Amino acid sequence: MNPTVSVAVVWNRHGPVPITWGTPVHLQKALEGLALNPVLPEGLVRRLIAHRRGEVAARPDLTTGLIDEMIGTGEPRLLRALAFNERLPESFRLRLARHPDAAVLAALAAGCRHGTAREVFELLLTASEPTTRKFLAENKAMPDDLRERLAADPSAEVRATLARHWPAAPEHVRRALLTDADDGVREAACSAHHPGLPLPDLVPALLADPVTRAGVVRHLALDERTARWLAQDPDADVRVELARHPRLPAELRDVLGADANPRVRVGVFQRQDTPEPLRAAIHADLGAVPLSFGGDEQLERAVASGELRMLRLEWVRADPLPHVGSPYPCFRASAASSHEALPPEAVARLLADDEQDIRWIMAEHAPHLVDAATAERMDREFNPADTNFAPWRPADVLRFPAQVLRRFATDPDPRMRCLAPRDPDLPGGIAAALAADPAAEVRHAVAGHHNLPEHALVALLDDPDERTVHAAAGSLWLPVREMERLLRLAEL
Structure with missing residues (x-):
């Protein structure tokens, strides 16, 4: 392919450099790929620092001299990438922890391992911007005695972040967050997604508090009186949690199976003790994704339909074989994702399922049973448009012979x-x-092939x-003379 005229620019230490005749159209992308090329000689890495972009600072092989040069530039993009580089020596991490740029401190707080x-953590705790402290609240690498200081942070957003990401915090920290004056902090501390039991002496107060009620329901030793009271709660999230509770009385289970909110009905659908006629009725109503999304009611139905489709039930996974032929796709998907070994005929049935999601799940869990033709x-x-897991495809978990x-x-x-370049011995002519x-x-797929x-x-x-x-410039097999040519074209 011939070089093309372009009016684009790249940047070096002097500012924008126009791309002229004979320069690759995507020189900027070439430099980004080159910056991450594992075999780029150190001298060329040094020249790329003048490019003043973050890619080169993400390299795992940076020498102390190169890092010192990068910090010396003061370029925010380089410093942010350095701060997030997990191979950064501690002495330089400490230097960056004293940097005045809030974005650099935030990147460092997120990148600490x-x-x-x-x-480093002590310095970051003094950052004036809450964003840095929010990243610290999420960071499991932070020493517990320092992390717990964030429970008294002046920012409610920081405290809520800590509550959300540290459910196993020490008791005094959990107590402080569960009794915080801010509704958002208490709700995060008593999230329905937290596996642990809230402090027993706080359960009555958490149950009485509308913002923590949904989160505490699953932990209750449910009695019939409390169950009846919760079944009347105006908050659908409370009724959803009640519908899933293992001690829910059968009478209330059937009442919630006809609840006005479709997410509550999904909670009843997934119970092991739900009568089959009720389960079938809920699935018939919600199994198809709504064609219209107008209004809150339609939105709730769309969310419920999505939840129904994505259900993976542990009680089905524990005994998958009876559910291989279930009329409910989520049951078959649960069976396909079970850790229990299925007989070959059951695997074959799921690999030929009408639902492609189930075929993918089965292939991923038993790739050794998928022949090349299948x-x-x-x-x-x-x-690819049918999945949110892009960039993914079945070939990523399945293997094809070289031929x-x-x-x-x-x-x-x-x-x-x-897929052809996935053959490591692919002939050069091909x-x-x-x-x-x-x-x-x-x-793009073949650009890095050796x-x-x-x-x-x-x-x-x-x-x-x-x-x-970008891929060609990052290839291990790119000649050094071509690396140098790209840098000359960018006047680096």
Whole structure:
């Protein structure tokens, strides 16, 4: 591919540098890829510091000299990336903890790992911006005696963050958060997602408090009087938690199975003791995602339908075989995700399920039982738009023989051609052909292959697709002379 004229710019220590004739269109992306190239010589890393972007500061192999130069630039993007670099020596972490830039301190608070010097945390605790202290509240690497100071932080947002992310805090910390004057802090401290039992002596007060009531329901030794009272609560979240309670009386279970709120009915649906006619009625009502999302009621139905689809039930996982043929997709998905071994015929049935989510789950849990033909079928039918787990595809957990991967190199579907470079021994001629593929995603997939001929790799530096340029510049096999050429073009 020939170099193209562009009016874009890159940056160096002097400011913007116009891209001129003969310069790759995506020189900026090339420099970003180069900055992360594991084999980039130290001298070239040093020249990239003048690029003043954060990528180079994320490298795991930075020497103390390079780090010192980066800090000396004062460039915020470099310093933020350095602060988040888990390989940063403690002496430099300590220097950054004294930096006046709030964004640098926030990045450092988020990036501290186990083994970080205590003095770093002590300095960060004095940060004036609550954002830094919020990241500290989330950070499990912080020593407990320092972390607990945040329970008295002047910012309610910081205290709520601590309550949300430290459910196993010492008793005096939990007590302070559960009795905090701020509603948001108490609600976070008594979240329904926290596994631990709230302090027993506080349970009556938490049950009486509307903002903590939903969170404490699951921990109650439920009696019938309390259950009847909770069943009338105007807060749907309280009724949802009640619907899931293992000691819910059967009469109230059936009442909540007809609750006006669809999320409460989902809570009844997932119970092991729910009568089949009631379970079937709830599923028939909520099993299909609503076509309309207008108004609060439709929104609640949409949320409930999503919850119903995503349910993974531990009591089904514990005994999966009876549920392999369940009429409820979430039951079959639970069976497919069980840690209990299923017989081959049950696995085959779930791999051929009408619901593609279930086919993917089964393939992920038993990849050794998926033959090449089934794996190919599953990957061909996969539509990235149907999942929120992008970038993921069935081929990420399934394995194809080398001869199948090489066959994919000439497949009409570019998505399948993208799989060919997963063959570590892919012949150079096939790799070169893929590097000239009309589909950008195919060129991107092959850009880092070690058998890609040098001329084909170098050509990808001029590719019209920026992701491909980034991958080519980051290739372990990129000649040093080409690395130097990119830096010269950027006047670095």
